[in-house]
Amino acid sequence: PRSSSDRSDEGLGWRTRMRYVLTEQGEVALRGHRSHEVVPAADCRIAHPLVRAAVADRVFPVRDAGETEVEVEVAASMSSGTAVVTRLPGPSASSGSGSGSEVETEIVEVVRDRRFRLGPGVFWQVHPGxxxxxxxxxxxxxxxxxxxxxxxxxxxxxxxxxxxxxxxxxxxxxxxxxxxxxxxxxxxxxxxxxxxxxxxxxxxxxxxxxxxxxxxxxxxxxxxxxxxxxxxxxxxxxxxxxxxxxxxxxxxxxxxxxxxxxxxxxxxxxxxxxxxxxxxxxxxxxxxxxxxxxxxxxxxxxxx
Ligand SMILES: C[S@@+](CC[C@H](N)C(=O)[O-])C[C@H]1O[C@@H](n2cnc3c(N)ncnc32)[C@H](O)[C@@H]1O
Structure with missing residues (x-):
């Protein structure tokens, strides 16, 4: 099997941070190019495999049928091999690790032996390299x-x-x-x-x-x-x-x-x-x- 870094080299599977909108059914989606069209995108091919695994087959609760502006942010940590899913906006956001049931709100990234401890929504470069x-x-x-x-x-x-x-x-x-x-x-x-x-x-x-x-x-x-x-x-x-x-x-x-x-x-x-x-x-x-x-x-x- 190929490693995730092999896939990054091909130009796919590199995006460690994704911000999705939800469809009315609660699936993760992206907007069409220069449009408001909402396109289901759990299998977006530039998303990192950890991100895709965190949203695959997942249905998020949508509060009412007309609510199309709900966003979900998924951030994958290369060092821990986990993905944190955060429903935006607001403090009521639900949060959980995509790799298991344990709830985790902080992402750890390691660069030059230093641990960067990132809170939800904090900017981090999106390509693992x-x-x-x-x-x-x-x-x-x-x-x-x-x-x-x-x-x-x-x-x-x-x-x-x-x-x-x-x-x-x-x-x-x-x-x-x-x-x-x-x-x-x-x-x-x-x-x-x-x-x-x-x-x-x-x-x-x-x-x-x-x-x-x-x-x-x-x-x-x-x-x-x-x-x-x-x-x-x-x-x-x-x-x-x-x-x-x-x-x-x-x-x-x-x-x-x-x-x-x-x-x-x-x-x-x-x-x-x-x-x-x-x-x-x-x-x-x-x-x-x-x-x-x-x-x-x-x-x-x-x-x-
Ligand atoms: C492109 S990110 C760079 C972050 C960092 N250098 C890195 O590589 O992880 C830009 C940062 O600027 C911050 N920012 C935006 N406008 C700012 C301002 N006027 N003054 C200070 N920080 C600002 C954002 O919150 C964000 O963290």
Whole structure:
């Protein structure tokens, strides 16, 4: 039999997080392309086998026949081999493990020997290979050094903050900013042993970035939602003078707009890598590395 990673290599069975709507009969479904049509999809072929197993032949209670907006989120954990099913929205959501009868509300993901403890609905990269690949790309691009100050903006559960904290060591500092309270709580649980991480439950904004003016930043990673960071945030970030910035993006258009702001502010685009982390779809994940060194060379503190 083939392993799940074999299937991932073929571009199928990779999606570890699925958000379904329910049909009037209570089956999991997806919406048709650019339509409101509800299409039963328990066998969606890009969904990870653990996710498919958790919803196969399962009928969820639907409160009344006209209620078509009920959503179910299924998140599979690669490290534990379980899937957590959460009915959205609201605290009355029922939750259970797809691998047995035991109720489990936290998902554990392991990256570089660190256990990330994720509450329901907290953002996590959907492709099983994504966390390692993206952390590697960010570390190679930023080359953080012991004692430096690093920023992780739009930090989620702290995937990049953890890697940066290991790299800058106990004499360094990592400031992580994230606005979603459950994600901040997950990061706090997962990074509790790293005192060099300062976790801020705030929106990334020109104001919150100006608050870092006293410490500045040597390096920064930002991983915003599809809309990008926007001009004002880019300008406020670069005003802190980081020698290198890693921009992780799931939307090439907003990435291009934000990179144009950086270039206008004297930064150089030194590498732009694209990763096929959404196989069988038109989506692509990019990691852009910017430096404030005129020749694009990394590792100096030369002014822009
Ligand atoms: C694409 S995810 C990246 C998370 C993390 N870097 C990772 O790879 O797991 C974007 C994150 O930004 C958060 N977010 C969205 N808008 C924000 C804002 N204005 N300020 C801070 N965080 C924000 C979301 O809650 C989400 O966790």
């Amino acid at each position: 994504a966390p390692e690949v993206l952390v590697d790309a960010v570390l190679v691009g930023l080359a953080p050094r012991a004692g430096e100050t690093a920023l992780d903006l739009y930090a989620g559960a702290g995937l990049f903050a953890a890697a940066l904290a290991e790299a800058v060591g106990p004499s360094g500092t990592v400031v992580a900013m994230e606005s979603d309270p459950p994600a901040v709580a997950s990061a706090a649980r997962s990074l509790a042993d790293l005192p060099q991480v300062s976790l801020r439950g705030v929106r990334v904004s020109p104001g919150s970035l100006r608050g870092l003016a006293a410490t500045g930043a040597d390096v920064a990673v930002l991983d915003p939602p599809r809309a990008g960071a926007g001009r004002a945030v880019m300008q406020a970030l670069l005003a802190l003078g980081p020698r290198a910035v890693a921009y992780v993006s799931c939307d090439p258009a907003s990435l291009a707009r934000d990179l144009a702001v950086a270039v206008a502010q004297g930064y150089s685009l030194v590498t732009l890598r694209a990763f096929d982390l959404f196989p069988m779809t038109a989506h692509v994940e990019c990691v852009a590395i910017l430096t404030n060194t005129p020749g694009g060379e990394r590792g100096t503190h030369a002014p822009a």
